[in-house]
Amino acid sequence: MHRRASQALVGNGARVYKRASRIGGIMSFRHRHLLGIEPLSPAEITTVLDLAERYVALNRAPDKRSDRLKGLTQVNMFFENSTRTQASFEIAGKRLGADVMNMAMQASSIRKGETLIDTALTLNAMHPDLLVVRHPHSGAVNLLAEKVNCAVLNAGDGRHEHPTQALLDALTIRREKGRLHRLTIAICGDIAHSRVARSNILLLGKMENRVRLVGPPTLMPAEVGALGVEVTHDMRAGLEGADVVMMLRLQKERMDGGFIPSEREYYHRWGLDAEKLAHAREDAIVMHPGPMNRGVEIDGTIADDINRSVIQEQVEMGVAVRMAAMDLLARNPRANTGREGMYV
Ligand code: NCD
Numbered sequence: 001m002h003r004r005a006s007q008a009l010v011g012n013g014a015r016v017y018k019r020a021s022r023i024g025g026i027m028s029f030r031h032r033h034l035l036g037i038e039p040l041s042p043a044e045i046t047t048v049l050d051l052a053e054r055y056v057a058l059n060r061a062p063d064k065r066s067d068r069l070k071g072l073t074q075v076n077m078f079f080e081n082s083t084r085t086q087a088s089f090e091i092a093g094k095r096l097g098a099d100v101m102n103m104a105m106q107a108s109s110i111r112k113g114e115t116l117i118d119t120a121l122t123l124n125a126m127h128p129d130l131l132v133v134r135h136p137h138s139g140a141v142n143l144l145a146e147k148v149n150c151a152v153l154n155a156g157d158g159r160h161e162h163p164t165q166a167l168l169d170a171l172t173i174r175r176e177k178g179r180l181h182r183l184t185i186a187i188c189g190d191i192a193h194s195r196v197a198r199s200n201i202l203l204l205g206k207m208e209n210r211v212r213l214v215g216p217p218t219l220m221p222a223e224v225g226a227l228g229v230e231v232t233h234d235m236r237a238g239l240e241g242a243d244v245v246m247m248l249r250l251q252k253e254r255m256d257g258g259f260i261p262s263e264r265e266y267y268h269r270w271g272l273d274a275e276k277l278a279h280a281r282e283d284a285i286v287m288h289p290g291p292m293n294r295g296v297e298i299d300g301t302i303a304d305d306i307n308r309s310v311i312q313e314q315v316e317m318g319v320a321v322r323m324a325a326m327d328l329l330a331r332n333p334r335a336n337t338g339r340e341g342m343y344v
Helices: 003-007 013-022 042-060 084-095 116-124 140-147 163-177 195-206 222-227 235-239 263-270 311-331
Strands: 073-078 099-104 130-135 151-157 184-188 210-214 230-232 244-247 285-287
Touching: 042 084, 042 163, 042 195, 042 311, 073 084, 073 116, 084 099, 084 130, 084 151, 084 163, 084 311, 116 140, 130 140, 130 311, 140 151, 151 163, 151 311, 163 195, 163 244, 163 285, 163 311, 184 195, 184 235, 195 210, 210 235, 285 311
Parallel strands: 073 099, 073 130, 130 151, 184 210, 184 244, 210 230, 244 285
Antiparallel strands: none
8 A cells, every 4th residue: 555545544653642641641751861762661662652642743733832841941962963853852842842052062162172071060050951962972971961960862872872763763653554563674774883773773673573684794783693683785685575664874974984885886786776665565664864865875766755755754753752752851750850740
């Protein structure tokens, strides 16, 4: 069935959410921070997605304001360039009524030699409630979270994790496919350098899906054997029977040369074009976290094909998922925000 036609039939999270709220469901999300997918249970993942469904509806309404985070201060600290993720977190915070501040870390004291910890402590003294951090080093966000009193959200650390990306991908898949289990998902391309791949592998595995990694051997992580996934270097075999085709950006900035023969050769063997996509299921959806290298990992026509590509929907779901994540963290009794209570 065609993607758009199938949409009307899917029993997506909206229905699940209503059921939960009808019985006055207590949402189970007992973490102080959102640093990765690793510590989350399947129930907690579902909680975030169900709440995000409510925010999808709010974001589509003429009046998009809520006061869930009213009076709270959200600080976005991006130590790495970002357009979409930073904008998404900023819009999410503003829609929930938080005071949002963006710190331009490239231009900050870090340049003058201040350590990450000093920056964190200085900021902490100003009593922020939510700290959204992106950093080029794996583990830096976890370290920072140990030093501050507020809730920390990881917006991507090195090759480690990018939890809100995996959650927004999961919400997109659940809405498109009507479920988030027993699907065959091919994650393709530069797996080794990708925090998006890592967080997605963890999340999709927890929700009992079949995950296949597809890409050149040079771009597979060393620990691939321990991930509980299938691995293939052949794109056509990897896409065979896939419900979801998740493409990744070639992370040139994290490569020091020698990983791929040439971009042309890479596109020929691992770039997603119509011929290779024909090996996936007829109703397979195509995803990409952005930013895309058109003509390197994906053919531009496929990226723009509204019958196959859900790339714009991923962006939309990103705002809703970030609203849900910040809302849940602010409700946490351990967060010093005065918004105790896990009731929806
Ligand atoms: C991803 C990231 O930064 O890890 N992008 C994003 O969050 N918008 C993926 C990427 O950069 O390739």
